[in-house]
Amino acid sequence: MxxxxxxxxxxxxxxxxxxxxxxxxxxxxxxxxxxxxxxxxxxxxxxxxxxxxxxxxxxxxxxxxxxxxxxxxxxxxxxxxxxxxxxxxxxxxxxxxxxxxxxxxxxxxxxxxxxxxxxxxxxxxxxxxxxxxxxxxxxxxxxxxxxxxxxxxxxxxxxxxxxxxxxxxxxxxxxxxxxxxxxxxxxxxxxxxxxxxxxxxxxxxxxxxxxxxxxTANVEQRRLCSLMVLHRNMVGLYGRSGAWATVILRTAIIHYEAASAHIGRRQLGPALAALLRFPYCLAGTLLLFLRGKSTPGGAECR
Structure with a gap:
């Protein structure tokens, strides 16, 4: 057939x-x-x-x-x-x-x-x-x-x-x-x-x-690129219900997933470093969102 x-x-x-x-x-x-x-x-x-x-x-x-x-x-x-x-x-x-x-x-x-x-x-x-x-x-x-x-x-x-x-x-x-x-x-x-x-x-x-x-094997590279993707696309959240919560939750998930991946490989130092970067990255991301900016960068979170 x-x-x-x-x-x-x-x-x-x-x-x-x-x-x-x-x-x-x-x-x-x-x-x-x-x-x-x-x-x-x-x-x-x-x-x-x-x-x-x-x-x-x-x-x-x-x-x-x-x-x-x-x-x-x-x-x-x-x-x-x-x-x-x-x-x-x-x-x-x-x-x-x-x-x-x-x-x-x-x-x-x-x-x-x-x-x-x-x-x-x-x-x-x-x-x-x-x-x-x-x-x-x-x-x-x-x-x-x-x-x-x-x-x-x-x-x-x-x-x-x-x-x-x-x-x-x-x-x-x-x-x-x-x-x-x-x-x-x-x-x-x-x-x-x-x-x-x-x-x-x-x-x-x-x-x-x-x-x-x-x-996916490169955990830190994925964390940084995921933040860049958030920064590039969060402009699409303007005017949507729960936009701020979405930005906060996405930033948290990125760092949680990075820490979990490191823990799965028994890399406790890098896992802790990923969690400690979260507040700094969140502050930079929220500032960009407040200013109404979308950026292909991500230097704020390195």
Missing amino acids: TRPVVPVSVIMPAYNNAATVRRALSSVAAQSVAPMQVVVVDDGSADESAQRAQSCAALLAPTELVVISQANAGAGAARNAAIALAKGEFLAFLDADDEWLPEKLEHSLAHLAGADILFVSHDMDVQSKVGAVVPMDCAVHFNRARDPFSALMRRGFVATSTVVARRDAVLAAGGFAIHLRAAQDYDLWLRLAQNGRFVVFPGAWTRYHLNDSGI
């Missing part, structure tokens, strides 16, 4: 993912509807990621496979390079070490039917290196929220490999901020959410694979 081809370009950055990229692309090939295009950007890998991806061309048919290589510039730059080559009306994001369940695209496109909906996301399963699977109920945070943007600002509940977005909306928002070495995806979802509606629907249609090599 021939699968219908849908106007979706799959955006996949790859960095030293030779061991997993075929699994990711196989999950695209197994979709109940076929995306018109997959763009894989090898971000300066030292392994055979690009070659392994290219070997999946026949597997993906009738989907067009485009594989390009670039000097290492980070996942955000790799995604932007893929977006520049995208032909589809919609962009579906999938990291090269994650995978989709077969009806992921079909369900996502159904929820994108409203013209004012800029992107959709859903629940996911998180699989550890030893194979243990933990379900992540992301939709509950969305469904409980009176104001979805404020809820997303307080705590990120949109994972990149779950997102399907309108290409014109992503381009209008400027794509991924390449100066951020972490949280570029969260930053983009917030910018999109300021400009239109989004939906997080139930159903774990993505499996996220944990590893130690990703950007």
Whole structure:
């Protein structure tokens, strides 16, 4: 039975993912509807990621496979390079070490039917290196929220490999901020959410694979970038109920998560340092918010 081809370009950055990229692309090939295009950007890998991806061309048919290589510039730059080559009306994001369940695209496109909906996301399963699977109920945070943007600002509940977005909306928002070495995806979802509606629907249609090599491994870098994302996007809170509480809570969560990550690695000194930085960072953040300023910086919190 021939699968219908849908106007979706799959955006996949790859960095030293030779061991997993075929699994990711196989999950695209197994979709109940076929995306018109997959763009894989090898971000300066030292392994055979690009070659392994290219070997999946026949597997993906009738989907067009485009594989390009670039000097290492980070996942955000790799995604932007893929977006520049995208032909589809919609962009579906999938990291090269994650995978989709077969009806992921079909369900996502159904929820994108409203013209004012800029992107959709859903629940996911998180699989550890030893194979243990933990379900992540992301939709509950969305469904409980009176104001979805404020809820997303307080705590990120949109994972990149779950997102399907309108290409014109992503381009209008400027794509991924390449100066951020972490949280570029969260930053983009917030910018999109300021400009239109989004939906997080139930159903774990993505499996996220944990590893130690990703950007999440650098705790301090993630803390700083998360603060920068808050500073860049808190202007969207003006006029919303509970804006001040959202800024305070988000700043607290950033530092709590950093401390928890350090404690998980038995790094008690850095954990204490993260907690001690909280009052200083909160004061600087609230001052920016009071002045009505949004900044791509974050030097106040270093």
